[in-house]
Amino acid sequence: MATNTETRVSSSAATGGADAPAEGSHPETSAAQANGSQAHGDAPEPRATSNRSTTPGSEGFKEYIGSGWAPRDDALPAAREQAPYAATRRQKLSSMYPGKRLIVPAGSLKQRSNDTDYPFRAHAAFAWLTGWGSDSEPGSVLVLEPTGDGHEATLYFRERAGRDSDEFYANPEIGEFWIGPRPSLAQVAADLALATRGIAEVDDVVAAADADTLIVREADAALTREVDERRQGAAPDDQLARDLSELRLVKDDYEIGQLRLAVEATARGFDDIIASMANITQHERGERVVEGVFNARARADGNAVGYDTIAASGPHACILHWTRNDGPVVPGDLILIDAGVEAESYYTADITRMLPVGGRFTETQFLVYEAVREAADAAFAIVKPGIRFRDVHATAMEVIAKRTAEWGLLPVTAEQALEADNQHHRRYMVHGTSHHLGLDVHDCAQARREMYLDGVVEAGMVFTIEPGLYFQPDDLTVPEKFRGIGVRIEDDVLVTADGAERLSGDIPRTAEDVEAWMARLA
Template identity: 35%
Template sequence: MPAILTFPRPSVSAVIDKQRYAERRQRFLEQLGGAAAVIPAASLVTHHADCEWPFRQDSDFWYLTGFDEPDAVALLLPHRPEGERFVLFVHPREAGAEVWTGRRWGCEGAVEHFGAQIAHPRDELEERLPEYLKGAEGIAFRVGRHAAVEPLVLRAWADQLDRAPRSGAAALGLVAPCPLLHRLRLRKEPQELERLREACRISAEAHELARAAVAPGMGERQLQALIEQHFLAAGARGPAYSSIVAGGDNACVLHYIANSDVLQDGDLLLIDAGCSLPDYYNGDITRSFPINGRFTGEQRALYELVLAAQERAIEAVRPGVSAEHVHQTALQVLVEGLLELGLLVGEADAIIEQGAYRHLYMHRTGHWLGLDVHDVGAYRLGEHPVELEPGMVLTVEPGLYVSDRLPVPEGQPAIEECWKGIGIRIEDDVAVTAMGREVLTAAALKSTAAMER
């Protein structure tokens, strides 16, 4: 087949409100002080030979611009006069290239549809960047990630430093824009919450379809296809991450993505899957249920324990507490329940302090969610956990994974065969509200009764 470079092409009607992006840029400019920010877009990445992976825009670049083409560069310049503070460098319109890859917005589209005050062809960045950075007190740029742009930024800064003895001016340092941007991204705007609700709605529908369809003898990949077909049919870009469809003992592998086995009668099935919308907002849901529609005694006992831990942890989500508090809430329930079942022995507090539960529960209870599935934002500021605020969105996903993969800690009981091969995780996406919380993924059922048929 001919060599084809592909990336998604939004229609003009799909471009998000320019004003929203302008407001984000203004907040970012205020945070920058006198530093000039250089924010590159993502580039196409080779899959094999001359074929590229589907293009996925850099989330920071997208957050500030909404521009969905590769290799662009955004300059945010608080030291420049009004009308020169948002500059985009983009690939220009070019018929020879567009016949292969599709229509480009070009410089004119960057100004008209994306709010750039000035736009230049991408190949002029090297020539024009030094002038745009002149007079900035610092340069905000993420080093080590953008191989094509980094030498241009460093050269422009080095030239300023070389001229400083004569000119008396140069950017004082190179700083990372990430902490500033990621603090902004951590608290979702009302429109962002609406997009997350939509991603969660589509994701929940797919989980319900998969649970209704499952039967012994099906292939894990058949269910993956059903889930991801629904994502596409419902208008999503596709899966937000590699879907996990893990029958039986495969569920004890946290990031199992082979999805190549046949589902066995009597096993549980764990599905961890969510969609990504065209504007990159994501859903992330995990459900676990019996393949044949009926729990065994051991499966039911562990499922009800994980569900109780998850429900208690969700109830703990509210302004003023931390993600660490949510995790500890789930962990306490899990450890106390494992003690009752005889899978752990001792005192709950001591087991938690020693980590003697980690052969059964080895991950945290959640993560931020937004433009990235594991979204940006600090969990701690030094010694202090970050407190939850309205607009933050996090997953709540405790689990238990009973297998021989990890050694049993000294002093804990050997695992009986009847428990082995049971892997359970229950995950919902939860937005922090002024009054407490909103479970965005509630349409995906999870009660014990709903998991049976």
């Protein structure tokens, strides 16, 4: 269960480790840029920091720094593995929107503080349609221009500046002195097997926007405002967002392969946590140490974490989206770790495991844990093409109702609790059992209910199964021995032609296997 607060579109660049931009730059235009009034073809001005800049602005300096460089390596790469898959996806979208101009922005840099930004992450629809992942260029825009027999796809982005330009050395947001080498139009065109143009030319696309122009609205607010002004109102953009979500419900072979890689890296991250448990328990904020250990693996083996890691020890496990992670990890408690590595392609795992901090489950912890595992196993057992997605949740809830009734926690029978007008057992599990997984941790979220919750399961779908039981420390409806215990078990599941595969099945799941896992690595 990933937290819902993950940043969709964030950014890269300045880290505050050096003076930013050169004297002679134009910080007074930064306010216009922040308000979205700057033309796309203009180089973005760095934030107003000239009051502390020490970069020389003399002509002698400019001439000297712009000379004496070795030739660039302009070799064209072979098309990346996902390029043909992205082309097929664009063709599917094109067939749904004949005669419509489609604009899919990557998104822009998002300010974290003053002149620092969040790590950039392109919008999922943009990544899906282009094949660009963690190397996406901020501010890029994919345009599908209608033609007589479909669409012509063009990727607009800001090409690298020449070394004779002050952008090269003086702009900490896009200058290569600051953020490293950037690609040329030709290199990206070869890499993605996609036509490219400079970002300045996207202004012509915006100028031509009309009632037949649609845009992915949430990706770039400033660009969306410009398009709205041109077409004098919003077109059915929500339908475009919906269709892009629904097209991603069934994964292609490339996507499934990337999800496998993400799960494998996540398994290594869990191993790292167990191996570090002695250090974790000695720190007063051991949950932070758990988070740091896993994040190190995510950065080493992938792009980042797919969402904020939940490291919830003891009663914190009863807080569904506990991401503060500032508590101790105490032997005798359980720690709930909900974490996923995001691959360079942006595909993410989402896995939860419960670890008994001292290496062994207590009798009560074991009882609750095995009830949750029973619910997860029952839900997994019914997964195959043709069932309704909501049946996965319903099956898990039958077990949760049965066990909580057996323990005397419900004022009614399990059968009565399961009635739509009752649902007493949901006091102890208020969240859903499954969500789709892919480029977004909660993937395909804008799909219609009839395609998602009430949809028919198909081969190639990937989703989580994550039942839980949460007994709050102050819940007087449960015996004292249960209070403060929270358990969730989450696996990533691929629907196959005749059933399902647990992509995360190699990560220990039974109580006995978890104890053996901890003994082996600790």
